[in-house]
Amino acid sequence: MIRNGRCACGKLTVSIDAEPVGTRQCWCRQCQQIAAGGPSHNAIFPSEAVSFTGPLASSSWTAASGNTLTHWFCPECGTQAYAQSSARPHLKTVRFGMIDEPHGLKPEVAIWTEEAPAWARIDPSLEQYPQQPPAPAPKD
Template sequence: MSYTGRCECGAITLAIGAAPLATRQCWCRQCQTLAAGSPTNNAIFPAEAVAIDGPLASSTWTAASGNTLTFHFCPACGTQVYAQSSARPHMKTVRFGVIDQPHDLAPQAIIWTQDAPGWAVFDPALERHPRQPAPPPSPPQD
C-alpha cells in the first residue's frame, strides 16, 4: 500500500510506503484550534515509511496527554502535514487533507471526545475514546 501527498502550494510532497497503523479523528482542544473548531482526521504510519520533500516548519507544545507534540507544516501555505509525539517517535501522524485523493482512508476511531463541543456529531459505528487511547501496535519486524 502506498500514498502520495502535497501541501496546498506544492512546496511539500510526501511519499508513504506503508498501510496506516490506525486512522483516527481527534477532538482534542489543540486539534480543534488547528482545524478551525473541527476535529483533525489523521492516519498513523511507521515513521520510516513517510518520506517528505520540501522545507517544513514546526511548532511544539505539551498536549493534554502530557506528551510533547511537534506539528510540522508548510511555512509557505500553512498546510498541516504531520504530527509526532515524544511518546511515539517511531510513528508519524499524517493529516488526511495532505494525502492525495482518491484514497481509502477514513477514521476508525474518534479520540478526545470529552473535549468535543456539544454540537459535535460522532459516527455511531466508530470506536470512541474520551481521552488518549493506547497507541496502535507497531508493525511486526521482518
C-alpha cells in the first residue's frame, strides 16, 4: 500500500511505499514538548521507502536514550514530518499527522511511559515500555 501525506500548509509532501515495521505512541518528554503535552504517534518505515518533496528543516538533540535524535518538520507551518535516530539510520519514524487519512494506522506500543504525566490515559491493551524499547523487528 502506498501512503501519501502533506503538512498543514501543503508545501511538504510525503510518499511511503512500504508497510510500517512498527507503530508507537511515545510519551518521552521531548515528544510531549513537540506534541503540545500529549504523546507523539508514529509509524516506523524503512528509510528508503519514505520520500519527501518540498522544504524540510531539522533540529537535533541527545534523546533520553543517549542517541542523537533529529526531528524534521516543515519550516513554513511547523508540521512535524519525521524523526530519525543516530542508532537507526535505516528507519524513518513518520508522524501519523503527516500521513493522509484514512491511513489505517494505530499505535501497537506505548513507550517512555514512565515520563507520561499523571493524567495520561494509556490504552492497557498496548504493549508498554517504561523507557526505550528494542528496535522493531522487520515484518515479512
